[in-house]
Amino acid sequence: MTITGGIAEADAASATMEVEAYKRLYPLQFYERHLDSDVRPDGRPLTRARPTSVNLGSIATADGSALVKIGNTTMLAGVKLEVITPSTASPNQGQVAVDFQMPSICSPLVRPGRPAEAAWVVSEQLSNALVSSNFVNLQQLCIVPGKAAWIAYVDVYCLDADGSLLDAALLAAVAALTHLQLPAVKVTETGRVVPLKNHNGDAGQEVDSIAKKNEDQIVKSRQRLERSSMPIALTCVSHRKHLLADPSAEEESILQMSLTVIMDTSGRLISFYKPGGAVAATSATVKDCIELTKKRVAEVNSIFEEAYEEACGTEMMVE
């Protein structure tokens, strides 16, 4: 029985069957009947995203970290800093290296030792989006031009995979980078980079005193990265004339055509991704997606600002 051939049969069956059984046997028809009355099985209107939360600084061993939840999809991003020698091509720039991991805890489909196919795709998209949006000012990561610079390893772990992975992963990566603080360091005469011990308010004083005592030592004080407009992604799936924002894993698997739009908070389009699929997107669909993304960017931005205020707001007042 093919899916299309089964429509009549499915309609006939729906009269007598339990909802759960109908959903299992005719998933597409089950969804279509929901979509025709403009609602999704989880109760959301078609274009509404799932509840989103951002939590900064959840991991103490990382230099910057963020936990992001979009519905059930959970991402944990951590940033670790290391010192490298900058490349000769760009002696006054540091580097950002992004990696996306799907450990086997996140989904029954991922087994240990075999990375999920989705992980490669998301990893690539994620790193492209961060590079092309110029979210991080790489010159700020430089310590001594030509000699030493920071490399920020951004590792995003998927703790629970329930659709729209790129959206959550990108938000987690961006949030972790915003939470990141470059530590106060001094550079000794032999060219080694040494962190200044005191972690809190005292570091500032120490920086001053060292700078006075020893003029030829280079001292960098503790600082956050400059904040620029941040890239935010929205995945949509389209089925016939319906367009659904922020699909769950189930919706992604049943409704085939997905589109991911990445825009930044100043309204620039960063990336547009439609990975093949059986159905071609019309230009109207593309426009609708971009409109939805614009709204979503504003929504996510305000959620993020709230989280940032909560986590880092008090610190700023002290400074």
Next chain:
Amino acid sequence: MAKRRGEVAASYAVDANSGVGEAAFSRGPARLLTADGDRHDGRQLHECRLNFLKTGAVSSAAGSAYAEIGQTKVIVSVFGPRESHKAEAFSGIGRLNCNVQYASFATSVRGKANQGAEEKEFPVLLHKALEGAVMLHTFPKTTVDIFALILQSGGGDLPAVISCASMALADAGIAMYDLVSAVSTGYVGKEVLLDTTLEEEKCSDGEMMVTFMASRNEITQLKITGQWPDATMREALSVSLDACAKLANVMRECLKEELAGVDEDE
């Protein structure tokens, strides 16, 4: 990717550890205890760290749990019982398949734990600790997968994973004889330190890890490293068992609360 992994951790990463390094050189109780005989985090010698336990952390898993014990944070998912891997030989009883992974930012130096023996040793120890507690005959010929991710390493990583895994198994509805709770204990000089932190682990003269089924009063695993005087070892064991029993109570309460919450929802 290969370039990233291969790069040598430069001076910052090494120097960042110098605080821990100094402590490791000067062994003895002086480093780990304050003048009052308390520990640096304000605990008494025989006091456990604060913990936070929660089940149902991962929606797509059959059962899952998140545990925070002091600075140690772990998350465990359980899948199955499901079809065994094709390559496995036939088995009349069920199987446990364990995997433990460190997140790359879990340790003070990035990704260091991934290369160590711990990644290979932990799954084996986890398996052995739980094997005796799970009723394997209730899911013949199939496999239950237990996957753990250590999000932040703060000492006592493996005991945290074991306790968390037994809660995740309970959450998945896998039949067990009893919950398994675990704790690690160290000793320095003549003092026994219960539930050691990362720094204490590095400086201690000996380490003991006990995994215990409290209601049945049975030890499923006991791992002792270092040289232990007989009297100290007895003291450490009795303190550890007591701590395990208390942790088991907390775990049981947490599971009950979760169930009560489900009933209310319905």
